[in-house]
Amino acid sequence: MYICAIVFLKKIKNVVLMAIQSSNQNTNPTPITSSTAKEADIFENTLRPKALDEYIGQSRLKENLKVFLAAAKKRNEPLEHTLLYGPPGLGKTTMASIIAHEMGGKLKVTSAPAIQKQGDLAAVLSNLKPGDVLFIDEIHRMSSSVEEILYSAMEDYVLDIMIGKGPSARTMRLNIPQFTLIGATTKFAMLSSPLRDRFGHIFKLEFYSESEISQIIHRSARILEYQVTEEACKKLAKCARRTPRVANRLLKRVRDFADIDENTHNIIDLEITKKTMSALGIDELGLNRTDIDLLKTLIEKFKGGPVGLNTLSAATGEDSGTIEDVYEPFLIQLGMLDRSPRGRIATENAYQHLGLDISDLKKKQEALF
Ligand code: ADP
Numbered sequence: 076m077y078i079c080a081i082v083f084l085k086k087i088k089n090v091v092l093m094a095i096q097s098s099n100q101n102t103n104p105t106p107i108t109s110s111t112a113k114e115a116d117i118f119e120n121t122l123r124p125k126a127l128d129e130y131i132g133q134s135r136l137k138e139n140l141k142v143f144l145a146a147a148k149k150r151n152e153p154l155e156h157t158l159l160y161g162p163p164g165l166g167k168t169t170m171a172s173i174i175a176h177e178m179g180g181k182l183k184v185t186s187a188p189a190i191q192k193q194g195d196l197a198a199v200l201s202n203l204k205p206g207d208v209l210f211i212d213e214i215h216r217m218s219s220s221v222e223e224i225l226y227s228a229m230e231d232y233v234l235d236i237m238i239g240k241g242p243s244a245r246t247m248r249l250n251i252p253q254f255t256l257i258g259a260t261t262k263f264a265m266l267s268s269p270l271r272d273r274f275g276h277i278f279k280l281e282f283y284s285e286s287e288i289s290q291i292i293h294r295s296a297r298i299l300e301y302q303v304t305e306e307a308c309k310k311l312a313k314c315a316r317r318t319p320r321v322a323n324r325l326l327k328r329v330r331d332f333a334d335i336d337e338n339t340h341n342i343i344d345l346e347i348t349k350k351t352m353s354a355l356g357i358d359e360l361g362l363n364r365t366d367i368d369l370l371k372t373l374i375e376k377f378k379g380g381p382v383g384l385n386t387l388s389a390a391t392g393e394d395s396g397t398i399e400d401v402y403e404p405f406l407i408q409l410g411m412l413d414r415s416p417r418g419r420i421a422t423e424n425a426y427q428h429l430g431l432d433i434s435d436l437k438k439k440q441e442a443l444f
Contacts, residue, residue: 132287155275164320180206187217214258215265282317381418
């Protein structure tokens, strides 16, 4: 009787595992991709640093991480779950692949919007091997039902799956291999506190200095077998919004212009860089047409603000999430925009950069104080 019960439970477990895997195949063919297959953009992968020493900048994060990695290796344990947050393009995915490489595990990449059901996450987790690193991008977008089963997976390396519905519903517990979860988000505040609390390490990625961006440009140019003059590199670094992904993208565009110019011979100089920046509509501070449009709309249509994000989005035709995640952080860094509880405000720097009369702003400030 006892043996029969065990055989029966094992059968159920197998059926559950098969169901998990087939749900993954039928409804969501690839919630997970390997690190190499993730991006269609091969260029980005070629330039991704593979080891911690190749990763430029973020020195405090790197120093701490070195200690935590060494300690985990010494104890023969996986690195504790790690949360990386900060604006897009600052190196979160790159850092995850370095962690996997340093720990000798494989990196599996997915994103929260691709994991729609508990079964999707169960399929991803049950396919991991001991020591693997699971990278979940945009983790703030995870649904609460999926998040619930992630808690026990993170804490106890078990999956609690519900079988059936109503009064006959039962929970089945499956063991999963010990793994490290790396969550990445651009919106730290949108993470639920139970999820946030389950990460052993929380790191904020900072914007890069111009000299760090210059090093990244030189490194990428070396890999692509181009030579960038010092002046050209400085100019590119100024235009790169203090973000590695933008720096690499601009380098790629200058390379296009250099390739069709017969006189350049794989050398990127100031002249070709200036020509490219002006063709792309990027000004000397790295602002593009959308940044300028946002600031002009704020000043000319809304008298410099305060104006709500949704109104600004409707007035410019830009998605509010993109304004918030991509454009605003850099404008705030440059001191051209302020976020206040009543909305966005253009600062004196913005008026000056656009060559606009600041008397309106002064009058407004006087009226406020
Ligand atoms: P995120 O995941 O934060 O959006 P990624 O990790 O995809 O950003 O980084 C974008 C690109 O920038 C990568 O292809 C990589 O080549 C480059 N990159 C990011 N951080 C660094 C760094 N610290 N040093 C060198 N290159 C970097």
